[in-house]
Amino acid sequence: MTTLILFVLAIAALLTVMRREAGAKPAIIVMVVFGLLSWIFASGWLTLLLFLGAIATAAIGLPQFRRSWLTPRAFALFKKVAPKVSATEQVALDAGTVGWDGDIFTGRPDWHNLLINRNTGLTEEEQAFVDNQCVKAVSMCNSWDVAVERADLPAELWEFLKKEKFLGMIIPRKYGGLEFSAKAQSAVLQRLAANEMLMVSVGVPNSLGPGELLVKYGTDQQKDHYLPRLADGREVPCFGLTGPRAGSDATSLPDTGIVCKGEYNGEEVLGLKLNFEKRWITLAPIATVVGLAFRMFDPDGLLGEEKDLGITCALIPRDTDGMEVGRRHWPIGTPFMNGPIKGKDVFIPLDFIIGGKEMAGQGWRMLVECLSVGRCITLPSGAAGAAAAAVGMAGGFTRVRRQFNTPVAEMEGVQEPLARIAAQCYIAQSAVLQTANMVDNGEKPAVPSAILKYQLTEMQRAALTDAMDVHGGKTVTLGPRNYLGIGYSGSAVSITVEGANIMTRSLMIFGQGAIRCHPYVLKELAAKDNNDEKAFDDVFFRHAGLVFGNAARAFTQALGVGRADVPFDSTARRYAQGVARFSAAFGLCADAAMTTLGSKLKMRELVSARLGDMLANLYMASMVLKHWHESQPVEGESEVFEYSLTLLLHRTEHALDELLQNLPNRPVAMALRAITLPLGRHWHKPQDELTRRLARAMSTDTPLRAKLIRPTWHSEGDGPQENPIARYNTLLKDYERAEGIYRKVGKAAAKGELPMEALHPEEQFEAAYKAEILDEEEITFMRKYEEDVLDMLTVDDFPFDALARDKSTLVDHNPA
Incomplete structure (x- = not known):
């Protein structure tokens, strides 16, 4: 003993x-x-x-012992198995900054690093723009009209966007732009996401494109000429990056620019002869100035000895000879302005290179540095806005839609997707807001931008799918009354652009994070490249200490011993401790995967994807915790908070379990399971009672529903577009009164006090009024209420031949 x-x-x-x-x-x-x-x-x-x-x-x-015998052998082995980092990968690794994502990799996150930069919200000017100009813009367009009838925004809306400088949110004030914070840009795009074409049209010029590239890298002459014109809409920009053979792998550009002499404005100048073919370029059909990425070559040595200068970015006016622009692609769902650009022997002066000839060959660095910010704003904000709209529409519809004499929102089969929508909305809003706040505090969150792009666009797709499910026939029938179907069908677009989601998940999130965010790997690789054995010894054995530390933390915390000390209230504490526990497990498993697979890890995409899933869910859980910590919770918010954190930690543990099931080195996998999951899985999906409470909160007039839909367009505008969320809000305010009358009339019908042929609700109410079961005030209220409900449930129909574009192909189904 x-x-x-x-x-x-x-x-x-x-x-x-x-x-x-x-x-x-x-x-x-x-x-x-x-x-x-x-x-x-x-x-x-x-x-x-x-x-x-x-x-x-x-x-x-002890260094004095190991350096004589162990370090040389370990260094030699490391040089053999360590992955080789290509020049383009190195540029991507150098782009951006490491923040909270790096803390997660350590296995012992310091919450002070997360909470130190408190979100201070928008300025009065920014908030006024969101509440006024944004509401005006979104109310000026109808989804059916812009997607089907005209395949474009109305002319007066384009003029309004230019006049109010929507296209110049990122441009500094001294050039006539709005110079909004990242949080304000996100808020604008969330509000505009009620109409996908509008959100995309505003988002793209403020994301990766000529504006941002000029602000960061342009010459003074380029800035002075273009930025004021981009800010007020005199110039409409697009950026040509992807093509038929270069999609997500943008480094494989086949488009070329050959240094040569040519004529420009009647003079012979040194320039570039461009040949290119670009596809899927947003705003290309209407762009007046085209940003272009291409591979630059100098075969005759006109600029120096280097022949292959690399990827370069230039700015080309639309009317440049040899460039073909104006045709359109037809994006699924919403045919926003998107099309091809071609060029055959297009000559431009070297001055057209963004930043001048000194920036020749720097295009890849410029692009990845801009993407490290833009990718965490535009599409994630659109996704958060779409999720908020789904809350407003799905919650409202399921409350006023009755089946089996009860609102469908009271059916548990409907409550499950309703609760998921609410949680996805809450997670997306928290992640976008807090990451934008990081940008405003000087960070360039490269790995979080990939996390948000993948995770939030997938949440957008899932939330819209759930919303479609609970609407049933209402939203599978297209027409002006269908406020959901077009956005739902267009959600696939966000999945594919700015890096296809499959690639982002399987290659980028962990692949980039493992080297960039890990506290020691990048230093170990540098020691290898410099053949510095002493530096390797110092870093490698500190790394070993981290591995043992994470093993101890993961094991003890999984047993419930030595839980992390976290600066959160009693509601949030257990979830923050769960994040800390899985951070240690993630750090340990990441090191184990890199050690056992070495350079082969690049090709084991499913292993990399599951590690990326762990990192992503821990990051999003941290953002939800920070949002809860900083904001003033409303009544019922604890329910969506607990549901969201339970879901995210369940997903983290599920990814860990799948990783351990599939890690190729089985003895290592079994050891990791014994350390990280010694008692089996702990975090299960949210319980049914929590699901029921959350579903009811989002389908009734509650402070929580109001908070969740606040970022989207939830008020009536002064344009032609009628806002379905505003109409549902009005109905929900009257729901309790209406429900009491429904019950009263239902009881009367069950007792046989109403005519049996009175089957429609309107007929029952009128019969109840005649039988003096309802008084004058009640029947007046229910006539209006039921009229509004029926209007929201009604779908469109069209003349027989209205759907055929070619009327000559119509078959006569009713011959004389």
């Missing part, structure tokens, strides 16, 4: 040392002390085990 007690105490002491990453010396002291105690009071085998452990730890952990 004494031996067992000493063994357990020794293990506990060693785990404490490991958890704190205290180094080799404290571990040696622990083993020596307990070895002596065991020699005096207990069994000799434990003494031998502890002394051997102390000797091995000294040989490995």
Whole structure:
């Protein structure tokens, strides 16, 4: 018994040392002390085990011992198995900054680093723009009209967008732009997301494109000429990056620019002869100035000795000879302005290169640096806005739509997707807001931008699918009354652009994060490249200490021992501790995967994807925690908060479980399972009672529903577009009164007090009025209420031949 007690105490002491990453010396002291105690009071085998452990730890952990025999061998092995980083990968790794994503990789996140930059909200000017200009813009267009009838925004809306400088949100004030914060840009796009074509048309010029590239890299002359014109809409920009053979793999551009002499404005100048074919370029059909990415070559050495200068970005006026622009693609769902650009032997002066000839070959760096910011704003904000709209529409519809004499929102089969929509909306809003706040505080969150792009556009698709499901026939029938179908069908567009989601998940999130965000890997690779054995020794064995520390933290916290100290209230504390626990498990598994697979990890995309899923869910959970910590919760918000965190931690644990099932090295996988999931899985999906409460909160007039739909367009505008969410809000305010009358009339019908042929609700109400079951005030109220409900439930129909574009192909189904 004494031996067992000493063994357990020794293990506990060693785990404490490991958890704190205290180094080799404290571990040696622990083993020596307990070895002596065991020699005096207990069994000799434990003494031998502890002394051997102390000797091995000294040989490995103490620099003066290991550098003579272990480090050279470890360094030689590392040089063989370490992945080779290409020049383009290195540029991507160097782009952006490391923030909270790096904390997650350590396995011991410092919450102070997350909470130090508090979200201060929008300025008065920014909030006024969101509440006024944005509402005016979205109320000026009808989804059916812009998607089907005209395949464009109305002319007066385009003029309004230019006049109010929607296209110049990122342009500094000194050039006539709005110079909005990242949070304000996100808020604008969320409000405009009620109409996808409008959101895309505004979002793209303020994301990756000529405006941002000019602000960051343009010459003074380029800035002075173009930025004021871009800000007020005199110039409409597009950016040509992708093509038939270069989609998500943008580095494989086949488009070329050859340095040569040519004529421009009647003079011979040094320039570029361009040949290119671009596809899927948003705003290309109406663009007046085209940003273009191409591979630049100087075969004759006109600029120097270098022949292949690399990817370069230039700015080309629309009317440049040889450039073909104006045709359109037909994006699924919403045919926003998107089309091809072609060029055959297009000559431009070197001055057209963004930043001048000094920036020749710097295009890839420019693009990835801009994407590290833009990718976490535009599409994620659109996704958050779409999710908020789904809350407003799905919650409202399911409350006023009655089946089996009850609102369908009271059916548990409907409540499940309603609760999911609410949680996806809450997660998306939290992640977008808090990441935009990081940008406003100087960060360029490259890895979080990939997380948000993938995760939030997938949530958008899922939320709209759930919304379609609960609407049933209402939204599968297209027409002006269908406020959901066009956006739903267009959600696939967000999945494919700015890096296809499959690639983003399987290659980018963990692939980039493993090197960029890990506290030691990048330094180890630098030591390898510099053949610096001493630097490698220092970093590698600190890395080893991190591995042991994460193993100890993951194991003890999985057992419920030594939970992390977190600065959150009682509602949030257990979830923050769950994030800390899985952060340690993630860090350990990431190191195990990189160690056992080495350079092969690049090709094991499913392994990389599951590690990326863990990182992504932990990041989003952290953003939800920060949002809860900083904001003033409304009544009922704890329910969507708990549902969201439970869901995210369930997804994290599920990804961990799948990773361990599929990690190729099975002994390592079994050891990892014993460490990270010693008691099996703990985080299950949200319970039914929480689902019911949350579904009811989003389908009735509650403070929580109001908060969730606040970012989207939820008020009546002063344009032709009628807002379905505003109409549902009005109906929900009257719902309790209407429900009491429904019950009164239903009881009367059950008692046989109403004519049996009165089947329609309107007929029952009139019959109840005649029978003096309802008074004058009640029947007047229900006539109006039921009229509005029926109007929201009604779908469109068209003349027989209205759907055929070619009337000559119509078949006469009613011959004389």
